[in-house]
Amino acid sequence: MNYQELSQQIKSKSSYLCVGLDSDINKIPQHLLKEEDPIFEFNKQIIDATIDYAVAYKPNIAFYESMGVKGWESLQKTIEYLPDDVFTIADAKRGDIGNTSKMYAKAFFEQMNFDSITVAPYMGSDSVEPFLEFEDKWVILLALTSNAGGKDFQFESLNSGGLLYQKVLEVSQKWGTKENMMYVVGATRSDEFKEIRKLVPNHFLLVPGVGAQGGNLKELSQNGLNKDGGLLVNSSRGIIYASNGQDFAKTAGIKALEIQKDMAGYLDQYL
Numbered sequence: 373m374n375y376q377e378l379s380q381q382i383k384s385k386s387s388y389l390c391v392g393l394d395s396d397i398n399k400i401p402q403h404l405l406k407e408e409d410p411i412f413e414f415n416k417q418i419i420d421a422t423i424d425y426a427v428a429y430k431p432n433i434a435f436y437e438s439m440g441v442k443g444w445e446s447l448q449k450t451i452e453y454l455p456d457d458v459f460t461i462a463d464a465k466r467g468d469i470g471n472t473s474k475m476y477a478k479a480f481f482e483q484m485n486f487d488s489i490t491v492a493p494y495m496g497s498d499s500v501e502p503f504l505e506f507e508d509k510w511v512i513l514l515a516l517t518s519n520a521g522g523k524d525f526q527f528e529s530l531n532s533g534g535l536l537y538q539k540v541l542e543v544s545q546k547w548g549t550k551e552n553m554m555y556v557v558g559a560t561r562s563d564e565f566k567e568i569r570k571l572v573p574n575h576f577l578l579v580p581g582v583g584a585q586g587g588n589l590k591e592l593s594q595n596g597l598n599k600d601g602g603l604l605v606n607s608s609r610g611i612i613y614a615s616n617g618q619d620f621a622k623t624a625g626i627k628a629l630e631i632q633k634d635m636a637g638y639l640d641q642y643l
């Protein structure tokens with residue numbers, strides 16, 4: 373999916389919600405365990421219940437890798453099940469020497485046909501560029517993460533001026549464009565959104581950390597939205613585990629609708 377299509381989806385669904393498929397065999401409802409592929413069945417029902425309110429889906433690859441071959445099969449079926457008009461994110465946080473990054477890119481863009489992949493910036497330009505060589509595919513580069521330990525390095529003041537995460541934003545803009553690169557900015561960092569929008573006014577931001585991590589949707593929307601939308605806000609546990617009974621999918625749908633309604637209001641105000 374390209375930039376214009378994504379922006380159009382946000383406008384037509386009045387939503388910039390990304391549903392995180394962090395699907396954990398130990399957390400999904402018990403009654404699904406009798407299914408041949410419980411994780412796929414769980415994802416399928418979550419997708420069906422939330423598809424009208426979400427523009428993106430983000431399976432976190434760790435949850436699938438942790439189950440070995442069976443997990444990869446559930447992931448493959450999930451990506452094939454998702455319709456073309458939603459944006460798909462492989463949350464894999466990859467990045468290695470160029471020769472190896474190219475193989476990660478093939479895995480997620482060719483074998484699995486994801487629209488995008490999360491990538492760590494730490495190894496620099498030649499570790500990221502192989503992902504940018506695929507048409508209509510995106511890199512989502514970690515800029516300022518939501519976790520407490522994000523402060524260990526990302527807020528470091530540099531002798532050359534500014535903070536380390538700001539340098540990541542500045543330098544990496546030379547590697548890609550707003551058409552093929554987004555940035556991860558944690559929802560728990562809403563104080564920084566104004567500063568970030570000065571550095572990257574036009575790039576999409578993937579914003580995880582509302583729901584279970586307590587990020588403030590209103591604040592980050594006020595400071596993060598731009599004329600094309602410019603945000604994908606992810607919630608995983610807050611939606612997919614809102615109930616673990618027979619009604620889990622319906623309850624996930626209700627949670628997603630609640631968030632989408634708030635988003636529709638912010639889009640009206642700020643677009």
Ligand SMILES: O=C(O)c1cc(=O)[nH]c(=O)n1[C@@H]1O[C@H](COP(=O)(O)O)[C@@H](O)[C@H]1O
Binds near residue numbers: 518
């Ligand atoms: O890249 C990410 O998506 C990510 C970056 C970050 O800074 N913080 C963060 O929570 N994430 C991911 O976003 C999801 C958040 O899940 P919940 O806290 O359950 O909504 C998880 O899959 C995390 O791995």
